[in-house]
Amino acid sequence: MELTDVPGVGEKTAEALAALDGPEDALRRGDVVELARAPGISEGRAAVVARGAIRREHGDDARFLATDRAREIYRDALGLLQARTVTDYAEKRLETFFPSSAASRIEEARAFSREAMGRDPNPAVLDALSGVEPLEPAPDFRVRERCLATTDAERYAEARDRIPELSAEIVEDARDVAELARSYATVVVLDESFAGIDVEGDVQVRPDAFETPDEIVPERVLAFFARNRERIEAALAVHDASGMESPCDPERLREGLARVDDDGELVGDAELDRLTDAVDDLDTAVSTAESAANDHLRDALRERDVTIEGTDFLSLVEQGARVDSLLGRELSDDFDEAMRVARQQLCDSLRLREGETDLAERVFGGEPTFPMERNDEAVSRLRTELQAARDQRAGRLKAEAAETLSDLREPVETLVRDALELDVELAVARFADDFDCTLPTFAEPGDETDETNATGGFHIEGGRSPLLDVDFEDVEPVDYAVEGVTLLSGVNSGGKTSTLDLVALVTVLAHAGLPVPAESVELSRVSELHYYAKSQGTLDAGAFESTLRDFAALTDGAAGRLVLVDELESITEPGASAKIIAGILEALDRQGATAVFVSHLAGEIRESADFDVAVDGIEAKGLVDGELRVNRSPVKNHLSRSTPELIVEKLAGEGDADFYGRLLEKF
Template identity: 75%
Template sequence: MDFETIPGVGEKTAAALAELDDAERALTDGDVAALARAPGLTEGRAAAIARGAIRRDHDDPGGFLATDRASEIYRDALGLLQARTVTTYAEKRLETLFPTGSAPRIEEVRAFAADATDLDPDPDVLAALSGVEPLADPTPRRVRERCIATADAERYAAAKEAFPELSIEVVEDGRDIAELARSYSTVVVLDESFAGIDVDGDVRVLPDAAERTDEVVPERLLAFFAANREALEAAAAVHEVAELDPPCDLAALRDVLSRLADDGTVLGDDELERLSNAVDDLDTAVSTAESVANDRLRDVIRERDVTIEGTDFLSLVEQGARVDSLLSRELEDEFDEALSAARDHLVESLSLRPGEADLTERVFPDDPSFPLGHDEEAVGRLRTELKAARDRRAAKLKAGLAADLGDLRDPVETLVRDALELDVRLAVSRFARDFDCVFPEFTGAAGDDGAGSFAIEAGRSPLLDVDFSDVDPVDYEVSGVTLLSGVNSGGKTSTLDLVGLVVVLAHMGLPVPAESVRLSRFSELHYYAKSQGTLDAGAFESTLRDFAALTDGAADRLVLVDELESITEPGASAKIIAGILEELAEQGAAAVFVSHLAGGIREAADVSVAVDGIEAVGLEDGELVVNRSPVKDHLARSTPELIVEKLAGENETSFYGRLLEKFD
C-alpha cells in the first residue's frame, strides 16, 4: 500500500506505518491502537491518519464541517459518545467517526451503529472492560547467556536489527565459535558453512534464525505476554461476561499465563527452582559447611589429649611441620569425618544431584588443615556448572512455553481488539439509549430533486445545560431558505443547535435524538454563530467576503446562521441578509437564518422567503411561556409586544392599547 496517498501522510509517517505488520488492516478497521504502535505516532495522530485513509477510500474530499461553529457541534456530539466509553482506546477510536457527504461511508457506519444499538450495555460487561487496554510491545531486555555469531558483514548488520536482545559476535572459524561456546550457554550461528561443526557446548547453526525468533529469543514472546497479562485476563473476562465467541481457548491462555512470572521467567518448575536457589545460595552454603567442619574439629581438639614424644617433636620442628601434620597423624579419622560433614552439608543444603555433588570433592581439599578452608577456584567451577545447568533448563522451559504461546500470539491480538471494539459499540448503544435516538431517513442528496430539506419530529437536544429528561421536544421542518423568528430566550439558538446536531450525527451514520428525522444528504454544513456585538469596518468587510464565498458554493449544502444582523445597523443588516437569502434561494440551497428582523428582511427580499416563528403564548409570573416548536409561516411576536399586550389587558388606560397598535 502506498501510504503517502493518505491525506496528511508524508514520507516520514509512511515509513513509520510500513514498520507495522498489519498497517493495511489497521487503516481499514480504523484500529487506532495498532496504528499508534508505529514509531513516533501518538494516538491522536493515529486517529487523524485513520480518518484520512477512510476519506481516501470513500473519495471524500473532507470539508463537511465548513465553519468553526459546525466543528464545535461535531466536537460536542463526539464528546457525548466518548463520555460513554470505558477504555481510552474506544475514546480515540470514536474519532474515526466523522460527518461526511459520502453515501457509502454513511451507510458503512450506519450498519455498524445499527449492530451496536442492538447491544445491551450490561454493567458487568462495562466493569470487565475497565481492565482492557491495547497490547504493547515491551522494551527488549538484554539476554546475556546467549549470542548470535556470523562471519558475514551483511548478516551481522541484519542480526543487530533483528535481535536487539542478544550479543552479535563476528567469527572467522570454528575456534572462534568454540571460544564463544565457553562464554555463552548457547551460540546461534547464522552461516550454513558451519553446519556440522563439532565443538563443546550448545552450538546451533540456524541460517533462518530471523524467521524463528520465538526459538532463538523466546524471551521476547514471554515478555510480551508478561507485560500484557492484565489486559489479556481482562479481555478474556469480557468475552465470558459478554458471551462473545473467543478466538482462542481461554482456559489454555490462562494456563500459560499462570506459568509466566511478571519478569518473563517460567514458574512452576521444581528443577529450575532448585538450580536457581543453588546458584543464589552457593556462597552461604560453602561458608556454613566450613563452619560445620571447623566446629567439629574444634570440639574434637578441645577434648582430645595429644602426646608428642620428644624425638618426634624435634623431628617435626626440624621439618618445619605445621599443625596440619599433627592433624594428619593424630586426628586423621576425625578430620575425614569433619570433611565429610562439610561436603554432605553442601550437597544437602543446595540439593545437588550426584553429578553436581562430585564437584564438592574439590571445594574442600583432602589435605588436613585447621581451620578448614575452601578452594575458591573449585567453588567457581561449581558455580559455573550450576549456572550453565540453570540457564539450559531455563532456556528449555522458555522455548517450550514460547512454543505454546506462539500459537496464541495472533489470537490474543484479536481477543483484545474484539473487547476494545465492544467498548466502541457499547458507547454507541449507550448514547442511543440515553438520548432516545432513532436512525434518520435520507431522502437523497440535496439539490438532486429541488432544495435540500430536513424534518425533525420530537427532537431533543442533549447539548442543553439541563437534564435531558427536562428538555422540551421540538418539531421543525424546513425546505429551502427559511427565516426563524421568535422571542428572546425562546429557544431559537437551541433549535439551530438541534438542527446542526441532528445533521452532524446523521452524516456520521449514527442515530439522532428524535422520534423521527427525514433529511437530504448534504455535502457541507455552514453554521455561523451569533456575533458578539457590532463589527468594525474591517471585520464587517471580512464577514461579507465569507458570505460572498458562501453564495458561490454548491447547492447541496445546509446553511445555519444565528442573528447575522448584529454585525451592523439593523436597517443595513436586513438588506444584507435579504441579499444573501436571495442568492441561496436561487441556488436551491437549504438554509435557516435566525433573526429578529424577519419582517424587514422579508420585505427587502426580491424572492419569497418563508418565515417561521417560535411563539411565546404568554407570560406567567413574569416568565415567558413558549411553544418550543417553530410555527410554520408565522412571524413570532416579540417579547416587548407580549408585555405591552399583557399590560393592555390588565389596565383601563388607553396608552397600552395605542402602543399595541404600533406592533400591527
C-alpha cells in the first residue's frame, strides 16, 4: 500500500507515517493510537487517516452521511458506544466504525460485531482493562560502560545513528582498542579485520552489530519491558479474567518481568548485588576500616610504656628520622595487627572474594604511621576492578535476560493489542446489552427471495431509540416498515420526529456493521442517507431558493438513497408547500428512492401528487385527563387525525353537540 494512496494522506503525512515500524499494518488494523505515534499526527488526525485507509480498501466513497442531521445521528450513536469503553484506545478505535455503502466493509464490521456480542463484559475484565494502555517505546538512555569502535568513518556515522545509546570511537589499530578497553568495561569492535585481537579487557568483535542491536544494547529490551511493566501485567490480568488464550506463556513472561526493576536494571542476582553494593559502599568501607585500624593503634599506644635511651634518641634526630620511625620499631607488631584489622574489616564489609582481597590488602600497607592512612591509588584500582567486574557481569546477565524477553516482544505486543481490542468488543457488547440490540438482516434491492426488501426499504420491529431524552426502559417500542416513497402523518408530539430519528439511527448503525436497538430489522443497503431536520420557521426568498436547489440535486440520481425529511412545509406557505413536496415526492418515486416525509399536510400533498402516495399515520388513541395517548407505531395506509380534531371530538361528547358536531364535520 502506497501511503499517499490513502484518502487524506499527503506527502507530509506519509513522511510522518513512514517513521512508524510497519505503518501499513497499523492502517489495516485501524490502530489509531499506533498511528498517532507518528510525529505531528494527533489522535483525531490518526482516526481520519485510519478511516481513509479502510475506505480505500473497500472502495467506499465517504458520501453515506449526506446531511448535517445524518452526521449528528452518527456522532450521537458513536458517543453511546464510546461511553462504554474503558481505555482511550478503544474510544479512538471505535471512530474507525462508520456507516458505509460498501457491502464488503459492512460485512467485515458485522463479523466483528457478531463476535463482540458473544463477549461477557464481566466486572473483573472491565477492572483489569483500566490498567491497559498501548505499549510505549523504550525511553532514551545512554550506556556509559560500553562503546563501539571502528576504523571506518562511514560505519562510525552509522553507529551513531543506529545505536545512539553507546559512544562510538574511531580507532586505527589494536593499541587504540586496548586503550579503550582500559576506559570501558566492554568494547564492541565493528570491523571484522580485528577478529582474534588479543588485548586485555572485554573486547568483542561484532561486524553484525547493526543487525543484532538488542544483543549489543540489551538495555533496549529491558527498558522497554520496564517502562511497560504495568501495561503488560494489566493485559495478563485481562486475559486471565476473560479466559482469552494468551499468545505467550504467562508464567515465563512474569518471570522475565520479575528480573527487571522499574529502571530497567536487573534484580535477583546475588553476585551482581554484591558487586554493586561493593562499588557503592567502597568509600564508606575504606573510611570505616581506616578508623578501626587507628582505634586499634590508639588503644595500643595508651597501654604501652616506651623508653628511649638518650643515645638512641640523639641518633634518630641526627639521622632526620621522625617519631613514627621510633613507633615503627617499638610497636611494629601493633601496626601489623592494625593493618590486619583494617584489611579484614574492608573485605568483610564489601564481601570481597578471592582475587579481590589482594587489591584490598594494598589499600592499607607501607611504612607504619599514626594515624594510619589509606593508599588512594590502591583504592582507585580496587574501585576500577570492582566496577569492571560489576559491569561485565551485568552485561552478561542483561544479554541473557534480553534474549529471553526479546523472544517475548512480539507476543507481548499481541497480548496488549488483544486486550485493547477486547475493550472495543466489550463496548459493542455492552451497547447491545444496554439497548436490547440485534444484528440486522440485509437484502439487496430487487432480491425476490425477500418480499420485504424486494423493492428496497426497511422493516423495523420493536425498535427503541436510545437517543430520546428519557430512560431507555421507558421508551415505547415502535414497529415500522417502508417501501418506496411514504408520507408520515400524526398528531403533534405523537412521535413522528423520534420515529425518523429511530429509522436514521437503525440505518446508520446497520451500515456501520453494528447492532441496532430493535427486536429485528430487515433493510436494503442504501448508498446515502439524507436526513433533513425540521426547519426553524419560514425561510426568506434566498434561503427558500437555496433549499429548492438542494432538493433538485437530491432527486437527481436518487436510486439507492434513503431520504428522511421532517416537516418540510414549514419553509413556506402551507398551500405552496404541499405542491412543492408533492413534486419532490414524484421525482423521488420516479428515481426509485426510499423516502419518508413527515408532514401535517399529508392529505393536501396526496391530492397534489400525480401518483398514489403511501400515507402512514401515528394514531392518537384519544385524550385522557388532558394528555394525549398515542400508538407510537405508525399505521400503514392511514391518514391520522390531528390533535385539534381529537379535542373537538372530545368536546362534542361533553358539551354543545350541535356546535362541536358542526366543527367536527369540517375535518
